[in-house]
Amino acid sequence: MVTKVRDTRGVRVFRVLNAVILTAVVVVTVYPFLNVLARSFSDEPSIRAGEVNLLPRGFNLRTYRYVTSDSMFWTNYRNTVVYTVVATLIAMAMTICYAYVLSKKHLRGRTALVSIAVVTMFFTGGLIPNYVLITSLGLKNSIWAIVLPNAINVFNLLVMKAFFEALPLELEEAAAVDGLNTYGILLRIVLPLSKAMIATMVLFYSVAFWNSWFTAFLYMDRSELLPVTVYLRNLIAGATGATAAGGSTTDIQISANIQAVTIVLTVIPILLVYPFIQRYFVRGVMLGAVKG
Amino acid sequence: MSTTKTLDPPTGTRGSDGATSPPRTRGHRRPWRKALRRDWQLYSLAVLPLLFFLVFRYLPMIGNVIAFRRFQPGGNLFGEYWVGLRYVKMFLTDDTFWDVFTNTLILGGLTLLVCFPLPIVLALLLNEVRSRRWKRFVQSVSYLPHFLSIVVVAAIVMQMLALDGVVNQGLRAVGHDAIPFIQEAGWFRTIYVSSEVWQTVGWGTILYLAALTAVDENLYEAARVDGAGRWRQTWHVTLPGIRPTMMTLLILNIGTFMAVGFEKVLLLYNPLTYPTADVISTYLFRMGVVSNSFSYAAAIGLFESLIGLTLVLTANTISRRAVGTSLW
Incomplete structure (x- = not known):
């Protein structure tokens, strides 16, 4: 009951805002990892063309084979x-x-x-x-x-x-x-x-x-x-x-x-x-x- | 150790002595010979660690005398002969030194300005989260970059900022030309500070979150009774509650001010970005290790740590006077 009363509109707005900010923190932290992962599976031309974002383009394992054969x-x-x-x-x-x-x-x-x-x-x-x-x-x-x-x-x-x-x-x-x-x-x-x-x-x-x-x-x-x-x-x-x-x-x-x-x-x-x-x-x- | 029991009966009997001044007996030290005979096994465990500290920590401290001596690579560890303040005068009249000095102050200042308050903000936000699982998830994710090698962080930064990287993809999407970020001196500070934020802010919340749980619930209750809203509760109860932690971390941050992320700068900079990126530590690295001007570099290094020490001591004193928190 008491908490109900205290949850004013301002508090509700804050909660939503807080969730948005924290979600942004998570996204910003994880995004670079996912991008690098996507690039590692993509082929060279797609990367050069700046097409690789979160998903690999021209999926292949050649680069992995190349690096691990060094x-x-x-x-x-x-x-x-x-x-x-x-x-x-x-x-x-x-x-x-x-x-x-x-x-x-x-x-x-x-x-x-x-x-x-x-x-x-x-x-x-x-x-x-x-x-x-x-x-x-x-x-x-x-x-x-x-x-x-x-x-x-x-x-x-x-x-x-x-x-x-x-x-x-x-x-x-x-x-x-x-x-x-x-x-x-x-x-x-x-x-x-x-x-x-x-x-x-x-x-x-x-x-x-x-x-x-x-x-x-x-x-x-x-x-x-x-x-x-x-x-x-x-x-x-x-x-x-x-x-x-x-x-x-x-x-x-x-x-x-x-x-x-x-x-x-x-x-x-x-x-x-x-x-x-x-x-x-x-x-x-x-x-x-x-x-x- | 084995003889602890037999040699220590006074501890037990002291109480029964009563009037015969026990405090004196406490202050009285056992002579070294006796201590050695009794605890030689314990002392023997300390020999190698002491040797380590002597050789790898204290010898280099003394090694700084080469800042005032002629040093020849391969020659005497502590130099050949005294040259007085020659190397100090040399760097004080070196224009490049003053450039890197300014860069250090700017980069250190920006890092402090951005990377010190952000963990506090994030900790406050996390503290307001009601769902424990969501809170724990955000924490786990945001701690992750702390565990990466600085090389990996630098490599990721370069992948993101490459001409074909995601940042430039975004720029192109809004009709802007691609920017070769890594090669442009004007962008270095932004890149450095952002990567520092990415890597340190999440981990930086730990101590604040611990301090936040220690804030007395009754204070919030009292504030509520006085009609304080959420903002005023945060301002008047939460922030004062974590102030000791804030001050301690601020002093520690100021202490590392001069050493600004040497390794990260070394990884991220290149001759094109030297005008903004080159800092004291990277400059002395190039002077010493690359160009073999050891004495000159040592003089700069000594100057750098002197400033660092002064900064900590000053910050500590101010903090103690102003808010009663200090490191020692």
Whole structure:
């Protein structure tokens, strides 16, 4: 009854308007995906003529066959998988170890250990000193140039630390009485209790590594070492005739449907896991916000 | 860890001591030697992470001294000898530097102006939705671009804006000539900011939506009793309720102001659009990594982060004075 009274004409107009705006948001977000998808299935002349919008024109799978028959595409795709797996594993090990240490409130020097990490959130060396360092360490053209400099994300570290701090101490103390040492407690008591959190962290890191391109672009000179993101970037750089250094620049106009197919193939893994990972990410953002 | 129990009985007995000043016992620190003997296993877990921070975070910070030193590629990491402010003077008298400086301010300003308020608006609109399923659907869809690689975003932008892309199809449909957007300097800022909106606005609502659920229902009730309509409720209850979140995010946004989407600019610009697109970070990238003028680029980088730091500190202070919200 009361709500009925309050639903004035203005409110009803607002509701309709709101629905229209939100629908527009959805359309604007999805539209580019559908357009790229349509282009990936269309033939070259239809695209050139500017006829492809939401539906493919001259439907064919030739471009998919063409791109997937390029061995460099698969080499780079495999690189992405390898880099993501290795980098995520190492980042997880480092993050868990340090977060566990930081979560022990009784530890002497804990504040200093926390500060060492947090300071790097606000001060960074910057592009040039990092580049000089990686180069002089001889890490160029190796997977370690991608893995090592990104081994700990401080934001993730703090989320993990907060999680460990919230675990009940009694279990660990009981395990200590049973004669387990610190490593044993971490491996057999703490980690099994943290499965959900670890899964979230793995997602955080692996999506970031999967999507990253700049580190590889910066430190890899040989095309067989590139991840698929840089493969794509070289395609689009070739298409605009951009001469930003590092990548190869060709005068050959790379046909639009090849780009579209590469976009689709690069995005597919993310789109497939997206429905499952989305809520973990949202939760992670909240956790981080509560900390910060 | 294994000895925690045996070495820590004071915690239990402290209460029974009663009068013998427990606060002092709390403040008293165990000597390092004892802490090491007891917790060496814990400390051992911190060794590799500490090494990581030292080598990959703190060494580069110190590495910035090459801004004031002669540096030779392949030579000493920290340069050969001091040259004072030579490189600083060099960029201060470099016309291109001031061009990219202006571009950075404009691009950063536009991004802040557009990308900061929009998530608030979208969150408010989502908050008014009654159907939970519709709300969740809109959220899921609008979060999606956040999960894409920036390369993919740039590639999609180029597909849309190509001469045969959908935007030009629309222009032709209304009788306009096609525009080579990507090649025209005049369009770069619009393109950059729009793509930024597309990618970040949905995801940006998360913290606001969380803050909105925390606004006290009683305040709305009270406002209603006072005869406030929906607009005034939003203005006087909702917005003040999420103000701390707004201020925090504003300060953080101002902090990244100078670094304006370096990777995205690098992907979207080309020599034709340099007049509007080239920003400090891309300029120093080309100077340093491409042209090997490391010291010169490091000097510019140092200047850039100095401005960034000043901006955060200023914004933080103003925010604390004005509305009582601050990062630290």
